[in-house]
Amino acid sequence: MKNNLLQNINSPSDLRLIDEAQLPEVARELRNFIIDIIAVKEGHLGASLGVVELTIALHYVFDTPNDLLVWDVGHQAYGHKILTGRRDDFHTNRQLGGISGFPKRDESIYDTFGVGHSSTSISAALGMAIASNLKGDFEKQHIAVIGDASIASGMAFEGLNHAGVTDANLLVILNDNAIGIDPSVGALKKYLTAVKEGKNPRQNNMIKSLNFDYSGPIDGHDIFAVIKELKRLQKIKGPKFLHVITTKGKGLKQAEEDQVKYHAPGKFDASTGEIYIKAEENLPPKYQDVFGLTVLDLARKNEKIIGITPAMPSGSSLNFMMKEFPKRAFDVGIAEQHAVTLAAGMATQGMIVYCNIYSTFLQRAYDQVIHDVALQNLPVIFCLDRAGLVGEDGATHHGVFDIAYLRCIPNMIIYAPRNEIELQNILYTAQLGLKHPIAIRYPRGRGVIPDWQKNYQGIYQAIEIGKSDCLKQGSKIAILSNGTICNNVTLAIAKTKNPEQLAHYDFPFVKPLDENQLHSIFKKFKTIITIEDGTVIGGFGSAILEFASTNHYSSQITTLGIPDEFIQHGNVAELQQYCKIDVKSLEILFSNF
Structure with a gap:
């Protein structure tokens, strides 16, 4: 069936002309459009499929772009882009000269805030709401859509804490699907699960205790229920919070069943969902796997070795160690500041801590690197994955600033291997008793030595610090x-x-x-x-x-x-x-x- 409704939607004003009863068909067409394009062009699939109904409802109820809609991270914003005038350009998504994979202010007036890193939406939307009040515009709506993985970050709670004591016209929508890139972790995840299952009485609701008008949980795929609730909340002033339950990958069976793999699956068959497997025989290893397998091997020989990652166990390959040593390898959620200081605390007790954070995300914990690690000269081993140019994710994700922002910090050692063998050797060297913190930076993608694991794993050579x-x-x-x-x-x-x-x-x-x-x-x-x-x-x-x-x-x-x-x-x-x-x-x- 052709996209008869979607092909006539060039802006949210076009969407609002459609009878509400036809919106499920719009959702079906939008979901299929995303699947058909991403199957060929690649990109972030599961997150956008999960919020199709929510996206349609938001633009149907609110007067965007006059009402301001902020997406957290932006993985889930493909439907938003398609409905806001970029349908015909969507095939250029994440390609050189094409549209960005994330909301971007200079790309569209509907992209109210540029994003790519998590947990910024509440603070940004609150800032917009306070500015509207100061300008005397008390009718403008400000909406932040944030996931359950992102809301666990400290910055999101800073925004909630502030918003709860303001009269800002702010609506926070929690898109709760129990997963970010990897499954969500932590006590907040358990709390939200209990709320969804009706095990937490309303009077003990932590969001209500922060002075938000809380509603939900509601089915995020029941578009009529979502629209009804958004229209009700539209009339309520002050800080509001809507808890929406969705399924990441909704509408593609394989994406629903394997949400980690289908976060960004690469090319796949749009009709069957089957991912096209790239031939990987005789290829050099991924740098992340060199890290993960080497640290696992070292951890088997040294019980003091600890692994930490903020929400990237599969992306960093720390999941190898997490599987074998679950009590010594930690996914702390999207909490880079906590990850760094947690590593520092462990280091004070003689533990050897490999703290794996993508280069672009370590920027979020800069004070902790200086104040909690370097100032105390604690030998934390920072493993900066995705250093350098990372490709299609673009400006928000390139790891090109780490040398500059780390080089000025006293006590810090900075090392970048030229190949996977040197990466393995510096990981080995770092646990031999370094007296200073070290940052080891390495790129996304593969190395240059196809038979690395066969011939080199477990054969280590110590590297002389400072040697060229x-x-x-x-x-x-x-x-x-x-x-x-x-x-x-x-x-x-x-x-x-x-x-x-x-x-x-x-x-x-x-x-x-x-x-x-x-x-x-x-x-x-x-x-x-x-x-x-x-x-x-x-x-x-x-x-x-x-x-x-x-x-x-x-x-x-x-x-x-x-x-x-x-x-x-x-x-x-x-x-x-x-x-x-x-x-x-x-x-x-x-x-x-």
């Missing part, structure tokens, strides 16, 4: 690389006309720098090029420039990396090309010196 390596001798130009971008440099050098002129040094330690090696390099070479997959401002190249200035060297230094802008979405190869750190761009640059 000369990978290739040269006569004219010294190229200094940090991290896995080293492999681009190696390939580019091999393609140049005069490779014998190019020396290549791997500097895995950004802090401490190998100053002995640097003195030798600056005394020998008048032309030096640095390259990294982090921001050039404050990053590895900046460290080399500082060294040269401090030591009064006059060599010509060119720094390559991520420019001073927020890099948008596209695949990693396209984004490296944009930043001129891909193999071809480097080959051209090296040949022109």
Whole structure:
């Protein structure tokens, strides 16, 4: 059946012209449209399928964009995008030059707040509501849609705590499906489950105790019930809270049954839901699996080893350790600040803590890194997955700032391996008794050694802290690389006309720098090029420039990396090309010196 209703909806005003009785058909068409596109183009599937009815109801009842709708994280906003004028462009979702996979203010007036990280919606919508009051606009509605995994974050409770003592016209909608990317965890999850099962009497409702007008739980897939309740709440002033029960992946049987896998399943058959399996034989390992399997192997030999991740057990591969050592590996939910200070507390008691947080999410716990870890010089091992350019998730998820924001912190060691073997070795070295905290950054995706697990797992070599390596001798130009971008440099050098002129040094330690090696390099070479997959401002190249200035060297230094802008979405190869750190761009640059 064709999308006869959906094809005529170019804005929420078009949606509001449809008879309410026809909205279930709109939901069916919208759900099928999302499935058909994501099956081919990839993206976040399950979350958006779960809120189809809620999305339609929100735009049907409220006068968006005059009423302000804020989506938390944004994984669930595909239906919102399609109903707000981006249906015909939806096939470009997350592609270079196409629409963003997340709400984005400069993309649409319906995207009231840019998101990508969790738990910001309540604070943002409350800020909008207070601003409306100050401007004398007391009729405007402000709606925050937040999931049960996101609401467990401290920032969400900070927003609730403030909102409860205001007269702000704020509606918080809890989209409760018991899962984020991985299943929700913690006492709040158990409380919400009890509420859904009718085991908590209303008078003990914690949300009501925060001075919110609480209603629910209601079936989020009963569009008529949702519309009825939204219309009722529309007339109530002050802070309100609606508890909605949904099923992540609703409408696609496989997505409902395996919600973790179908969060972002890749390409799949739209009619059967079957995921197209990529051939993985003889491929190098994923860096996250190198981390997960190595830490598990180390934990088997050392009972003091602890693993911590904030809501990313499958994404970080800490789930390997969680399965075998459930009492020593912890998913603490979307709570990066708590994860860091929890690790610090454990470290005071002599535990060896691997705290695995995506690079972009460690930004959320910056004070804890400084105040609770580095200031006390506690040897927490930060494992920063998804460092560098991550691809289609775009500006909110690129891990390009970590070198710059960590390098200025006293006591902090910063290391970026050039391949999976070096990652394994630094993970081993970190548990041998380091006296300082260390940040180990590594990228999303695969390494370069196909037989890693067969030949290397369990065979460790300690790494000398602060040591660099000369990978290739040269006569004219010294190229200094940090991290896995080293492999681009190696390939580019091999393609140049005069490779014998190019020396290549791997500097895995950004802090401490190998100053002995640097003195030798600056005394020998008048032309030096640095390259990294982090921001050039404050990053590895900046460290080399500082060294040269401090030591009064006059060599010509060119720094390559991520420019001073927020890099948008596209695949990693396209984004490296944009930043001129891909193999071809480097080959051209090296040949022109």
